[in-house]
Amino acid sequence: MPPVSLDSLNRASEADFIAALGDIFEHAPWVAAAAAEQRPFATLDALLQAMTRAVREVAADRQIELIAGHPDLAGKAARAGELTAASRAEQSSAGLDSLTDRQYDALHRLNAAYRAKFAMPFIVCVRRHTKESIIALCERRLNNTPALERVTALEEIFRIAALRLDERVTAPERLKVHGRLSTHVLDTQAGRPGQGIPVELAEIGEDERRHVARAVTNADGRTDRPLIEGRPLPIGRYELSFQVAAYFAAQQIRLAEPPFLDRIPIRFAIAEPEGHYHVPLLVTPWSYTTYRGS
Amino acid sequence: MPPVSLDSLNRASEADFIAALGDIFEHAPWVAAAAAEQRPFATLDALLQAMTRAVREVAADRQIELIAGHPDLAGKAARAGELTAASRAEQSSAGLDSLTDRQYDALHRLNAAYRAKFAMPFIVCVRRHTKESIIALCERRLNNTPALERVTALEEIFRIAALRLDERVTAPERLKVHGRLSTHVLDTQAGRPGQGIPVELAEIGEDERRHVARAVTNADGRTDRPLIEGRPLPIGRYELSFQVAAYFAAQQIRLAEPPFLDRIPIRFAIAEPEGHYHVPLLVTPWSYTTYRGS
Amino acid sequence: MPPVSLDSLNRASEADFIAALGDIFEHAPWVAAAAAEQRPFATLDALLQAMTRAVREVAADRQIELIAGHPDLAGKAARAGELTAASRAEQSSAGLDSLTDRQYDALHRLNAAYRAKFAMPFIVCVRRHTKESIIALCERRLNNTPALERVTALEEIFRIAALRLDERVTAPERLKVHGRLSTHVLDTQAGRPGQGIPVELAEIGEDERRHVARAVTNADGRTDRPLIEGRPLPIGRYELSFQVAAYFAAQQIRLAEPPFLDRIPIRFAIAEPEGHYHVPLLVTPWSYTTYRGS
Amino acid sequence: MPPVSLDSLNRASEADFIAALGDIFEHAPWVAAAAAEQRPFATLDALLQAMTRAVREVAADRQIELIAGHPDLAGKAARAGELTAASRAEQSSAGLDSLTDRQYDALHRLNAAYRAKFAMPFIVCVRRHTKESIIALCERRLNNTPALERVTALEEIFRIAALRLDERVTAPERLKVHGRLSTHVLDTQAGRPGQGIPVELAEIGEDERRHVARAVTNADGRTDRPLIEGRPLPIGRYELSFQVAAYFAAQQIRLAEPPFLDRIPIRFAIAEPEGHYHVPLLVTPWSYTTYRGS
Secondary structure, eight states: OOOEEHHHHHHSOHHHHHHHHTTSSTTOHHHHHHHHTTOOOSSHHHHHHHHHHHHHHSOHHHHHHHHHTSOOTTSHHHHTTOSOHHHHHHHHHTTTTSOOHHHHHHHHHHHHHHHHHHSSOOOOOGGGBOHHHHHHHHHHHTTSOHHHHHHHHHHHHHHHHHHHHHHHEEOSSOOSOOEEEEOBEEETTTTEEOOSOEEEEEEEOSSOEEEEEEEEOOTTSBOSSOSEEEEOOOBEEEEEEEEOHHHHHHTTOOOOSSOSOSEEEEEEEEOOTTSEEEOOEEEETTEEEEEOBO | OOOEEHHHHHHSOHHHHHHHHTTSSTTOHHHHHHHHTTOOOSSHHHHHHHHHHHHHHSOHHHHHHHHHTSOOTTSHHHHTTOSOHHHHHHHHHTTTTSOOHHHHHHHHHHHHHHHHHHSSOOOOOGGGBOHHHHHHHHHHHTTSOHHHHHHHHHHHHHHHHHHHHHHHEEOSSOOSOOEEEEOBEEETTTTEEOOSOEEEEEEEOSSOEEEEEEEEOOTTSBOSSOSEEEEOOOBEEEEEEEEOHHHHHHTTOOOOSSOSOSEEEEEEEEOOTTSEEEOOEEEETTEEEEEOBO | OOOEEHHHHHHSOHHHHHHHHTTSSTTOHHHHHHHHTTOOOSSHHHHHHHHHHHHHHSOHHHHHHHHHTSOOTTSHHHHTTOSOHHHHHHHHHTTTTSOOHHHHHHHHHHHHHHHHHHSSOOOOOGGGBOHHHHHHHHHHHTTSOHHHHHHHHHHHHHHHHHHHHHHHEEOSSOOSOOEEEEOBEEETTTTEEOOSOEEEEEEEOSSOEEEEEEEEOOTTSBOSSOSEEEEOOOBEEEEEEEEOHHHHHHTTOOOOSSOSOSEEEEEEEEOOTTSEEEOOEEEETTEEEEEOBO | OOOEEHHHHHHSOHHHHHHHHTTSSTTOHHHHHHHHTTOOOSSHHHHHHHHHHHHHHSOHHHHHHHHHTSOOTTSHHHHTTOSOHHHHHHHHHTTTTSOOHHHHHHHHHHHHHHHHHHSSOOOOOGGGBOHHHHHHHHHHHTTSOHHHHHHHHHHHHHHHHHHHHHHHEEOSSOOSOOEEEEOBEEETTTTEEOOSOEEEEEEEOSSOEEEEEEEEOOTTSBOSSOSEEEEOOOBEEEEEEEEOHHHHHHTTOOOOSSOSOSEEEEEEEEOOTTSEEEOOEEEETTEEEEEOBO
16 A cells, blocks of 8 residues: 555545555554544644544543454464454564564463453554564563553554554654664774774574674765664664774784774664664774764 | 692703603603703793704704604594693693584695695694684695795794693793783773673684683772683684673663663684783773773 | 855956956956956856966966965064955964964064075965964975975965855855864763753964854754854864863762863864864763764 | 881880870870870771870860861961971972962962851861862861861861871881872774873863873883872862874874874863872874773
8 A cells, every 4th residue: 555645634535534544553443533533634643643542532441442453462363364464564573473482482471471461462562672672571561550551552552553654644744753773983093984894783682683784884984874764773682793804904004813803793772762873883903982872 | 740840850860851841842852852951941931942942953854753743633643532641631722622513624624735735734832722713824824835834833833832831840930921811891980990790701713602711890890810811812703791781780870771781792803822912891881992901 | 245156257247257356366367367268167166277277377477476466474564454355354364463472473583584585475375274383384385495385385375266266256066165173972971962061162372272162062962063164174283172060960970079070171183174073072970082083 | 207117106105105296186295195005006097096086085175276276278377487397398288388369369268267157277188189179178168067167177187197197107007098190091093002102290270280290101001100199189180191193103103284183181180089090091193082990
């Protein structure tokens, strides 16, 4: 389905509006219907607020029904191919379609415990997470009270809705649902950007590494595009690594053999999916500095 | 065999002297015999110089015989249990008794090529090396001329002898055959040493990790003893890693969840086995710096 | 005189063109006249090139006349108020109208020696310099041969012309005659930009300090505008200073009394007037790092 | 008076003991007399404790008399040459004999206000201070209650006594009344200590600079002796400065002209007179890092 403009949605028939946005909330076209009546929306955020307000103001049993309509993570529906297209893409983005045995067992056990305690599926906006952070989050949320957990589930549903809306509807001002991860290499021995240095980003799980991005620094020491942009930064652990020995060797600098520094790994974690993480490297053949910059 | 003092060796009978030092040069007690005549030695280094001079001044065919008396690395003699005790301990120190299949194949192939080209065993002072650096060195030395390679083999034999001598003989001044690897953690957010931080050192091969040392930083931010001391630092790649998140959490500092920095890996290589490598960490919850210090 | 557009100059009468640009080269309207014939110019740089070519291709005596038409630096003409308006503004930009006694004596002595050796005034594009660097440059150029010095004087005249042209004529693409000096404060203890930190830039002479700029860092840790932009960065020594203690105190961080770091001075020199100097500060209450960045 | 050993004091006659230590407490030989009775002392600290206990346990009016027996700082007695030798040396160590007009006025005004409020002289152990910190301290202490100020004055008297005792009496274990200020230069471009770099330490007042120490870094990048040792570190502001451009030029490194970094000033304050301040410099021609180390 190609994106539609906010403008055309504002002018569409109610039926077309619901056809376009009926699945922003999983199996709950009534949310779109409620929003349709409040048109026109000046901004995409106003449309999102109208939809979330419709959910917040509806009776508790309808809310519970909405929650119950969501699939289990990596659950039976996923294996049976019965997910909605949106759910399938989302679960795959976090790698839930490629769980290790340990992860599968953990998630299965946690899902079951969650359902036993709360009588509803565990809902999380998976595009803001990695497999490891989903497992950690589920463990933490198992300690919540049912009342708090209902609120939490709705908040996650709103996050899912916001991301779906952001993809589906174009508008002059986009929703603030994306993060950005960037880097920069400064050669502090020569006092200039480190150009031509290969950079790799991987997601680090307990027992695996998942490739995320690869780039080479340009004349300004940056990558041509951020390593992650246009989507939330999944909460989790990462390793950024920089191949510096070949770069220094090409500057005619005499290095030790083997060179003191070659592949430099920077391990860090992302905790704010909508944040800007700038993780630069200040480097000489014998030293380096990194930090969360801006 | 317990160490003997230089003093008692100076006063020993020639037979006892040769009994004590006859195997410093592999299968070549004549080297000790030549040195015995030049006693007394004021220093251990003078004894070593007398022994190496005896080798340097002997006829070329005796030198070749000395070289030929050395076993292949990880070769048939090793597998047949036919190594001298000293050779066995040395080869095991570099991990030559636990080669991966790739390493075994590489070394086997290189050994064969070396013997084919030079008609002698490939000799290297393995205690100054890791498996990876031995393989890399053999590849490089295959490009040498036979004449240069004979000189190189003797130099390695002298290094082996120096280390054996250093272990076998006590003297007021020891031989300069050892290196030192130390670290230090400074908490630059609090302006004081980082105490109680777990530190681990591993040797990093292409397809394996070999544990080397583990320690916890003390009140001065250092480890109670250097991570490596009293032996050469094997040429190779290493990873030093520091667990900092628990340390900062214990200082009542609010960290992100998960913390931006948790296990900090520092990858570096050692190229000077007799050098002092000081690899400190200046760290806050959001930044760090490392360098080769002194 | 308000700037004129390149476009209108392309369409102007020859007389108007010369009226507008006749003083780009000091007392030498013939340069503008020569350029007028080659109109239209697609870019400002093409106009500059036409003017410099006219000078390069003219007979040597006309070149010498052009050089001779320039005033001495801080010389009699300046004191008598006989400078052209452009010369006066330029000399004042470098502080030549406020020399210390030592500087006055040095410049006077050097000017005299220069005139004695080369029989022409010492010409330098003063907007690319500080008083100290002018004195140092004159000392160095006194060692040149007369032939080299004539070439050098013309190059400086071209630089003066380029800056005058850049001010006088507007065009879609400006001449690359400006530099930029910027800074950035990262609070590496909190992992975020250092906001609200007073920053000062001063030019540092041997026996004086000259205020250049003052600013306060914004939410991104930067100053709202570069500390210097839109003009060449004068070659010379500078001090950037940051008031950090009040900033940290405001974050509820317990500081020592007096705080370990309060006003942090960064001394550095600028050597490339058309370059970009980015001089950031990574700072905690107990540490800092600075470097030439990009 | 040459130092005497604790041992000989333990064995001395009471008269000799008092003769030796009668002026440890200004104009109060009765303190030494009280301590004499409690001999022998196992450590110098035990002797100090006996003396301070004697003061703490004496009647309030004797304490006030002790306090009143101290001279004003930089006061009439000083100008009239009526200070005890110990007081004169102490006041001069802090530079109280070379006050600027502003400092003299401030101290005079504060002394008068202090005497007016508390009817006693303002007492401070000046060897732990700089002129600026004495003025700041007096301003702060003017806000105290008379009761607290009497306690504070006694504490300062005990500090004065401890320093006098440490100078006067030798013992196997010295009193912990000294601090240490050290530095270290690491050339992080070459991965080795920065040798031969001139280092200067100055005390920085509001309107003056006072030279403290000068040294050149040795082969380990350190100064042969700490910049300050064997005395308290006076509370105050300092500038450590390093001349690095000539060092890098001597390494055959091409520097900018003028070099980006030349004299590097590090401004910092000392707040713990008995602490160890290690203020190192990690430096390349284009970057540097400093911090409070250990």
